[in-house]
Amino acid sequence: MADTEVRWLSEEEQKAWRTFLEFQRVLQEALQSQLQRDAGIPHTYYEILVRLSEAPGRRMRMTQLSEQTLQSKSALSHACARLEERGWIRRVECSDDRRGLLAELTDEGFRALECMAPGHVTNVRESLFDALTDEQVHQLRQISEAVVRRLGGQTCDG
Amino acid sequence: MADTEVRWLSEEEQKAWRTFLEFQRVLQEALQSQLQRDAGIPHTYYEILVRLSEAPGRRMRMTQLSEQTLQSKSALSHACARLEERGWIRRVECSDDRRGLLAELTDEGFRALECMAPGHVTNVRESLFDALTDEQVHQLRQISEAVVRRLGGQTCDG
DNA sequence: GCCTGTTGGTTGAAGTCTCAACCAAGTGAA
DNA sequence: TTCACTTGGTTGAGACTTCAACCAACAGGC
Numbered sequence: 001m002a003d004t005e006v007r008w009l010s011e012e013e014q015k016a017w018r019t020f021l022e023f024q025r026v027l028q029e030a031l032q033s034q035l036q037r038d039a040g041i042p043h044t045y046y047e048i049l050v051r052l053s054e055a056p057g058r059r060m061r062m063t064q065l066s067e068q069t070l071q072s073k074s075a076l077s078h079a080c081a082r083l084e085e086r087g088w089i090r091r092v093e094c095s096d097d098r099r100g101l102l103a104e105l106t107d108e109g110f111r112a113l114e115c116m117a118p119g120h121v122t123n124v125r126e127s128l129f130d131a132l133t134d135e136q137v138h139q140l141r142q143i144s145e146a147v148v149r150r151l152g153g154q155t156c157d158g
Numbered sequence: 159m160a161d162t163e164v165r166w167l168s169e170e171e172q173k174a175w176r177t178f179l180e181f182q183r184v185l186q187e188a189l190q191s192q193l194q195r196d197a198g199i200p201h202t203y204y205e206i207l208v209r210l211s212e213a214p215g216r217r218m219r220m221t222q223l224s225e226q227t228l229q230s231k232s233a234l235s236h237a238c239a240r241l242e243e244r245g246w247i248r249r250v251e252c253s254d255d256r257r258g259l260l261a262e263l264t265d266e267g268f269r270a271l272e273c274m275a276p277g278h279v280t281n282v283r284e285s286l287f288d289a290l291t292d293e294q295v296h297q298l299r300q301i302s303e304a305v306v307r308r309l310g311g312q313t314c315d316g
Numbered sequence: 317g318c319c320t321g322t323t324g325g326t327t328g329a330a331g332t333c334t335c336a337a338c339c340a341a342g343t344g345a346a
Numbered sequence: 347t348t349c350a351c352t353t354g355g356t357t358g359a360g361a362c363t364t365c366a367a368c369c370a371a372c373a374g375g376c
Contacts, residue, residue: 006276007283016299017282021205023302024182025228026309036334042362047179063324070183075363077326082361099324099371118164124175125165131308132301139297141174143290144181150289151184194364200332221354233333235356240331257341257354 030127031120039116044071045079046120049113052089052105059104061094088112188285189278197274202229203237204278207271210247210263217262219252246270 009017031043039046047069052058060068066076080103083089088109094100105113129137167175189201197204205227210216218226224234238261241247246267252258263271287295 006280008279009283009287013287013295016295016302017286019299019302019306022228023305024186026306028182030309044362061324066325070180072364073325074327074365078362081326094324097324097372101325121166122164125167127309128175128305129167129171131304136297136301136304137171137174139294140301141177143294143298144174144177146289146294147181147286148177148184151188151285202332219354224355230334231355232335232357236332239356252354255342255354259355 027127031123034123035116035120038119039112041083044069044075045083046116048076048079048083048103049088049105049109050117052103053110053113057104058110059092059102062091062101062103065103083109086112185285189281192281193274193278196277197270199241202227202233203241204274206234206237206241206261207246207263207267208275210261211268211271215262216268217250217260220249220259220261223261241267244270 028043035041035043035046048065048071051065051068052060062076062080063073066073069076071079080089080091084091086109087106090104090106092102092104094102132140186201193199193201193204206223206229209223209226210218220234220238221231224231227234229237238247238249242249244267246264248262248264250260250262252260290298
């Protein structure tokens with residue numbers, strides 16, 4: 001950033017960029033509002049529940065969970081406090097590290113997730129996948145991986 | 159949503175989806191943190207300044223601005239209040255509609271934008287465009303337009 | 317043992333967005 | 347004129363995220 005020369009965006013890049021921004025916004029909005037309306041939680045909370053439901057014993061260390069959901073420890077901590085209030089998760093002490101905590105999905109939380117998942121998945125499909133060809137889905141994944149790689153994260157492969 | 163059958167995501171779709179989510183998050187994070195650090199404003203505020211700088215007379219009706227920046231009237235109103243506190247914009251009464259207001263970029267706001275634009279554009283280029291081939295940029299635009307079309311917005315063409 | 321640094325996680329304040337309520341002004345009909 | 351409806355925009359409360367400060371527990375060196 002010490003450059004004195006800025007490589008401005010070309011007309012085409014400009015348009016691609018603004019269209020992409022709009023893409024992000026409308027999609028986020030579609031996901032957020034559906035989840036908020038039907039389940040009363042933001043999308044970030046939904047991801048927490050999903051990751052926990054997939055973990056062995058439906059429990060996971062807070063730090064690991066924060067890495068998987070791409071949330072800061074602070075954000076995760078606040079989120080878990082809310083989810084705990086609802087009885088959807090529970091925080092359990094960790095036996096091998098007395099500093100640590102395990103977030104655990106409760107049965108009630110699991111049932112809640114089962115209830116909200118169909119609506120959310122349907123929404124993802126209708127909002128995104130149904131708008132794209134198989135080829136475009138593949139392209140989008142390549143693009144996503146390229147950017148994630150560049151920005152230093154790691155792709156979420158199983 | 160009255161369906162009893164949910165079309166769940168395939169393994170491939172699942173991965174594409176999660177990678178895309180990660181893409182969005184890391185990119186947003188890169189943009190947000192750079193702007194916050196260097197200019198002290200969120201990306202949404204930056205877009206307000208940009209749109210105003212491009213408008214004739216550097217002024218625009220609030221509603222039109224909220225449509226262009228894809229923000230709710232409420233969010234825009236709060237944002238403009240903050241920007242006005244900094245002296246970067248000013249709200250002016252509208253002559254042809256006494257309910258209306260024009261948001262106007264001040265000279266100071268314009269200078270501030272000139273200062274922050276290079277860093278932001280450089281960041282957009284390095285975070286996104288430099289990671290993609292020209293072909294991928296084109297693909298991303300097609301994808302974005304398809305989704306925006308589907309979700310009922312309109313693409314931002316000049 | 318002690319001392320320092322790092323890691324795991326929480327907390328509170330500040331900032332932003334959403335939602336619903338609200339007001340003022342324009343519009344149209346009776 | 348009056349009444350009802352819509353549009354333009356603001357406001358305050360509540361919810362989420364970020365940031366910095368913080369505490370407790372681990373780890374390593376002396």
